Amino acid sequence: MSGHSKWSTIKRQKAATDAKRGAIFTKIGNQIAIAARADTNPATNSSLALAIEKAKAANMPTANIERAISRVADKSVAALEEVTYEAYGPAGVGIIIETATDNRNRTFPEVRTALTKNGGTIAEPGSVAFQFTRSGVIRVAASGEEALMTVLEAGAADAVEEEGEIVVYTSAKELASVRQAIIDAGLTVSDAGLEYVPKANVEVADAAASEKVIKLLDALDDLDDVTAVHSNADLV
Secondary structure, three states: OOOOOHHHHHHHHHHHHHHHHOOHHHHHHHHHHHHHOOOOOOOOOHHHHHHHHHHHHOOOOHHHHHHHHHHHHOOOOOOOEEEEEEEEOHHHOEEEEEEEEOOHHHHHHHHHHHHHHOOOEEOOOOOOHHHEEEEEEEEEOOOOHHHHHHHHHOOOOEEEEEOOEEEEEEOHHHHHHHHHHHHHOOOOEEEEEEEEEEOOOEEEOOHHHHHHHHHHHHHHHOOOOEEEEEEOEEEO
16 A cells, blocks of 8 residues: 655654644644544544544643543534645645634635645645545554564554554554554554555655655644645655
């Protein structure tokens, strides 16, 4: 399965930096609030459990986590909704932008401005999404044939070793169970969640174009309402 790229590595490095300065707390808090709409109990809501685990990994204070969950019942706070935008970037790469917003009239202009300032354009709904599959993605801190066999035996649909870790792909509904099976097998899961995985990557072989794509993806990821950015760019 395709999907891992230079941007994946940059994004995780950026998330680590953002966590150090607390900038990531808003994004994770929105993810928790969205997940909690279905069920505020992480024991019975695997999406909420994963979001809380991500928050703890970023050293998000417990009070912030609890406040994000309680937002569901707070009628005085504007409700968050998930809005996904599709776009094209430099070199014709496809981009999926996930947001959590309490005001579409604020979020859409911010996304559009970030795109137009960095060589991108908003696309019609469905014109980019068909190039991606919504999948569970689990990153395992391990390498080698034995570890690969272990994650496949845990129920992974596919797995590939990338830069010293194993990237595991599952169906969306099997994400939680495969993740737990991997942990039960004694391996360390460094990250897990649902992502838009490209069916095929668009190779950006030119270094200058690659930098433009990275700059655009970075600008989108910096927006407070944006919870995730996915691209089919294969960057140099």
